[in-house]
Structure formats: structure tokens, C-alpha cells
Amino acid sequence: MSVxxxxxxxxxxxxxxxxxxxxxxxxxxxxxxxxxxRPQSVEELSTRLGEQAYLADRGLGTAIFLSLSLGQPLxxxxxxxxxxxxxxxxxxxxxxxxxxxxxxxxxxxxxxALYEWDYTRQLLYIRLLQEGRELREDAADxxxxxxxxxxxxxxxxxxxxxxxxxxxxxxxxxxxxxxAFLLEMLSDFQVTVPELGTIRAERPPxxxxxxxxxxxxxxxxxxxxxxxxIDYPSLDREVEILAARAPxxxxxxxxxxxxxxxxxxxxxLVKAPGVAETIEWAKALAFLGATRLERDAVDVTLGTVVKDxxxxxxxxxxxxxxxxxx
Amino acid sequence: MTDADDGVTRVLxxxxxxxxxxxxxxxxxxxxxxxxxxxxxxxLDPTDLRDIYWSGRACLVxxxxxxxxxDNAFAHYFLGDAGPRHLVPSDGSPPVxxxxxxxxxxxxxxxxxxxxxxxxVGQSASEVELLRDKDFADCDxxxxxxxxxxxxxxxxxxxxxxxxxxxxxxxxxxxxxxxxLRTQVRRGGADLRIPRRRARVRARPxxxxxxxxxxxxxxxxxxxxxxxxxxxxxxxxxxxxxxxRLTRVSxxxxxxxxxxxxxxxxxxxxxxxxxxxxxESMREYxxxxxxxxxxxxxxxxxxxxxxxxxxxxxxxxxxxxxSRLAHRVIWVNPLKAGPEYAxxxxxxxxxxxxxxxxxSGHNLANLAGLGAVLxxxx
Numbered sequence: 001m002s003v004x005x006x007x008x009x010x011x012x013x014x015x016x017x018x019x020x021x022x023x024x025x026x027x028x029x030x031x032x033x034x035x036x037x038r039p040q041s042v043e044e045l046s047t048r049l050g051e052q053a054y055l056a057d058r059g060l061g062t063a064i065f066l067s068l069s070l071g072q073p074l075x076x077x078x079x080x081x082x083x084x085x086x087x088x089x090x091x092x093x094x095x096x097x098x099x100x101x102x103x104x105x106x107x108x109x110x111x112x113a114l115y116e117w118d119y120t121r122q123l124l125y126i127r128l129l130q131e132g133r134e135l136r137e138d139a140a141d142x143x144x145x146x147x148x149x150x151x152x153x154x155x156x157x158x159x160x161x162x163x164x165x166x167x168x169x170x171x172x173x174x175x176x177x178x179x180a181f182l183l184e185m186l187s188d189f190q191v192t193v194p195e196l197g198t199i200r201a202e203r204p205p206x207x208x209x210x211x212x213x214x215x216x217x218x219x220x221x222x223x224x225x226x227x228x229x230i231d232y233p234s235l236d237r238e239v240e241i242l243a244a245r246a247p248x249x250x251x252x253x254x255x256x257x258x259x260x261x262x263x264x265x266x267x268x269l270v271k272a273p274g275v276a277e278t279i280e281w282a283k284a285l286a287f288l289g290a291t292r293l294e295r296d297a298v299d300v301t302l303g304t305v306v307k308d309x310x311x312x313x314x315x316x317x318x319x320x321x322x323x324x325x326x
Numbered sequence: 327m328t329d330a331d332d333g334v335t336r337v338l339x340x341x342x343x344x345x346x347x348x349x350x351x352x353x354x355x356x357x358x359x360x361x362x363x364x365x366x367x368x369x370l371d372p373t374d375l376r377d378i379y380w381s382g383r384a385c386l387v388x389x390x391x392x393x394x395x396x397d398n399a400f401a402h403y404f405l406g407d408a409g410p411r412h413l414v415p416s417d418g419s420p421p422v423x424x425x426x427x428x429x430x431x432x433x434x435x436x437x438x439x440x441x442x443x444x445x446x447v448g449q450s451a452s453e454v455e456l457l458r459d460k461d462f463a464d465c466d467x468x469x470x471x472x473x474x475x476x477x478x479x480x481x482x483x484x485x486x487x488x489x490x491x492x493x494x495x496x497x498x499x500x501x502x503x504x505x506x507l508r509t510q511v512r513r514g515g516a517d518l519r520i521p522r523r524r525a526r527v528r529a530r531p532x533x534x535x536x537x538x539x540x541x542x543x544x545x546x547x548x549x550x551x552x553x554x555x556x557x558x559x560x561x562x563x564x565x566x567x568x569x570x571r572l573t574r575v576s577x578x579x580x581x582x583x584x585x586x587x588x589x590x591x592x593x594x595x596x597x598x599x600x601x602x603x604x605x606e607s608m609r610e611y612x613x614x615x616x617x618x619x620x621x622x623x624x625x626x627x628x629x630x631x632x633x634x635x636x637x638x639x640x641x642x643x644x645x646x647x648x649s650r651l652a653h654r655v656i657w658v659n660p661l662k663a664g665p666e667y668a669x670x671x672x673x674x675x676x677x678x679x680x681x682x683x684x685x686s687g688h689n690l691a692n693l694a695g696l697g698a699v700l701x702x703x704x
Binding site: 042058059062063065066067069070072074075077105106107108109117119120122123126140143213216219222223225226227228229268270310 | 362377384506
């Protein structure tokens, strides 16, 4: 956990310390720094994502483009492993922006998402003050100053403004109260630290939310967002993805792997393999020097693509059909 | 951008009309969403149907389940008889080829093919499914009175589990540094006590899987009332009915009025008194619902006589997986009359190794009895 220093705030004069550093002060983050211009069309955006080895189809491209143009968050849903998180990573790279990631989990609260005071260091510092010199009058400001503030992802994103892509990952895992908090956060992009003042993003960051649909999100949050459902890619698209993401895999093998995964997905499995698994499998096979789906190589690498015991048994039974053309 | 703005202004009535069309189709489309849609098209080409399709899908739909309805409404509004003329630009540029607009868009989703839907599961059932609604709301006065009593006094809680959140507690193990700091500052470092916190606890979710096949429906009805009562307590409850197929009735039960709730639940279930395919139904539950986070670590109550007409191996595999996902699995079997009961049916024998607790049907006579069983779980 690192403490990032905030730019120095003018410390209030001694007479003012009763009101801890100006509540009304607004710290507007400047975004004058140079970065590549935002894409002007869906095609340009798709090309730039393509340069980051992310192949977005027209629907996804349009959704991302609109999200950037309208300044609305983009909510992505889809089966696990279809590349939801990857969208944000590639988008950040394509925009030359910093990726700020907030991983949600059950019980996450505002402090873990916004900022926290570094209590341990504050306690130590108080000790030091007591032992060393007399207690200075402005010690309280120092203790609740930027030095002891631990920035969490949302505050980071607000400070970075449009130089950041904020990824709020697996929002469905957080509880509803946190969702309500996020809703507020996403509508005005400002954070108030009572001791320091209000920090606002002049131009809000691009926001991508992902959900695995483990529960329905609240309607209010959904209405604020643009929505896109990412499906498993078609066979041809998956071959292209393999070519982009795993260039070391021979084209012929890539096609066979994609075709096999396509057939595996039609089986009735506990967890159908996602795109990430396809890539891993192709890489593993290529690493072992396989040029086609030989039974032995498949047998030892199957664990990269299917990760449930029942599913493995199921597929081993059906291996002949899955490897049909090999 | 001004060209595009002009374009949008020209088609604006048509776009707003599409919003109304979607609402008519039952999609919850807000004015703000329609606004986003129109603004978004100003950044795109409002005469290109593909742009309209995709931006509409991003702006106006917010649930995966609504996508099919959206596609239908889109096809009807923009591609049907009433549609495309709204969009032919008046400046003489060529009209959009409607059917090219959505080649990839309206192709059947590969993801949905993977799951055999409830329909096909139902058709393959060996028994002829009795597709008729049974009027479930016709509870006799005693039953209604029972519900009334349950609602009035009984609060049934499932076992608790720890959450990641914490609360203040004297006996907690985690030091509360935030509070400690405040005390230190206030008392000048003289106070040596360290306030503590402990993990908060929360009731585990309860999942009821009720057999509504011929032999079981009266018991299931009692259990449904039970579910209704539990849902008023602190635990989250999900209720599913199954015969030849699985139906989720939790939504229907979330009504204030017990009459109305039970009536709706009865309407939702389509295969009252058909055959039983327990294994298939369990699998359906596992595939569609159980992996969703909220159910993990819950208490699952299966109410069935275990008269399986499908493959017992399927049931055994499904129960094994269920027992791994759930905290406790309770099987309520009305055929288990006394302690000397030995599971005779194939289905019961297959399921039993994965069941934590087998409860007799007697307890059902008194709904609070099952409540006591639940509360006694660890």
C-alpha cells in the first residue's frame, strides 16, 4: 500500500485551524497534459483497439464510442471469460490513459473505494510529536493532511480526470448500498474529504463497469449507464482473436483450436470455456510443439480450457467428436 | 458535427417513436435513455440503420433478457411496414438497405444455443406434461389463517455466516485503529485501551426447491406458504418449483398480500401435477441459478418424494454438485413417516449420500417445525 502525495495544500493559518482546512475549497484537477485525441468515429476507435490486440465488433465499438462521446459509463455484461475486463485495459492503452481499477467484492465500502487515512502512520506520528517537541498547534492539520491520505481507486480516477479509464470490475459482487454510493459518485465525479476539501474532475474519466450477472443490478444504476452484452465470439472472430493475442500459434492450429472450443461450448457444461481459455489452450498446445489437435497433446492440456472435474470427464468421453476433423 | 445534428433533428420524431415502441413492448425505457440515444446518434450517422440499431441497444436496453424484445421491436419499427420511410433522407441520398443493416446483429446468439431451454427439456420428458394452471390461491380458510399466524409472530432465520464487514465489539479480535486514533487525539495519548471490531454476521440465503408433481403438490403448497413466511424474515429466500421443468417463483412471492402472492406463484408454474424429473430440474437450477454468487453457501431445502422418472445418475451428479455449492442440503420427504424409513426409490437412493439432513413429511404439518430445523442448523 503506497501513499501517494497530493500536491501541497496551503495550510490554513493558525487562527483558522478551528475550521479544519477549508471545507468549501474545490480542487479542480487540471487536465492540460498532452494525450492522444479521443477517437472521432467508431471505425477509428475500433482500429485503435485493434492496435492493442482487442478486436471489438461493431456493437461493442459503437457502445464504447458512445460512452466516450456522451460521457456516460459503460456497463458490460456477458459470460465469464469473454473479455469484459480486457475492454477497459485495451481502451486505456488505446487512449493513452491510465487504467484505474476498482475490484469489487462482497462487503466493499466507500473507504476502500475512495480514500482512507493511514491510521498506523498517524498514530506513530502522534507518538513522535509527543516524544520530540511540544505539540504544535497545527499538528491536527498535518495529521489529517495529504501526507497521510491513502488514495483508493475512485479518488485516483477523479484526480486523473479524463487521463484515466476507470474500471469498476464485477460490480455485481458488491452490495446494493455500495451500488447506491457508486451511483452518486458516477453522476458528479467529485469526492469530498472533509479535512481537505472537495476534489472534482473537470472532465470525467471514461468509466467501464463489468458484471457477471450474479445478481440483478439496480435499475437506477443501469439507467445511468450504456449497456452492452458481450457474447462468445463467432468461430472466425475467435480465430482472428487468437491471431492477435497469441501470434506465436500457427494459423492452422489456431483454427483447429477455435473450432474445438466452439464444439465444446455446445456441450452441456458447468462452465463453458471463455475466450481467455481458448487463448491459453492454443498457447499451451503451441508450446508443446503440436501442429494439430493430437489426442495426447490435447489430453495433457485440456486443463487449460476446462476447469471443472465433471466437465473434464464429460469432454474426455466426447473427445472423438470434439476433435472431429483431426 | 452539424450535418449529423441536422440528420438527428430530421429523424428525431422517429427516434422518439422508437422509444415509445419499446415501452409498448414492455421494456423499461426512461426519458433520459431516449435522450442519450438521440444525443449519441448525433455523434454517429443517424441515417445508417446499423448505427441506430447498436446505439439503441447500448442506450435503451439495460438487461440481457430484454435484448430479444429489443430486436423484435427494432425489426417491427424500422424494418416492418411502418418503419423505413421515417429514415429515408429527404435530400435524395440512397435509402438504407434495411436488411443489410443487421446481419451480425440479429443472428442467433451462440451463447443461447448452448443451453437447452426449458421447452426442450419439457418435451423430452417421458411423462406427458399437464399444461394447466392449478388454482393455487384456493387455500382453505385454515391455510390462510396459518399464513396469518406465521406472518404475525414467526420470524424464521437461517444459520448465520460471517461477512467481510465489521462492527464494534468488546470481544472482537481486530483492533479498530480509526477509533483508537480518535481516542488518542482526544485524550492526549493517555488512553491505552484499544477499541476492537469483529466480523458482522448475516443470515445465509435459503433456497427452496419444491416438487409440484402429482404426488407432491399439497406438500409443496404448504412449503410455499412457508417460503412466503420466511421471506418476511431476515434471510434472503429463493423459491423454485419443479415437475418436468424448473420455474422460479420468488418474484411472484414477493407480494404483500399472501393471497395475491400465492395466486401469482400458481400462475407461474406450468406443470402442476405432471411427471417428475428431479435430476434434470436440479441441473437446470445449478446451470442457471446456483452459480450466481448470492446462492453460494446457502441452505437448500429440497421437498420431493424422490420418485424420479429420469436417470438417477443425473440426479446423483446434480446433488453432488449442489452439496458442494450449498452450506447445507435438507431433503424433506413426506414418505419418510418414521425412523425406520429406508429410502426405497432409485431417486432417493441416488440423492441421499449428498443430503445433510433428511426430514420427514410430518414436520410439514407444522410449518414452524421446519423453521426449528433450520434454526438448529450450524
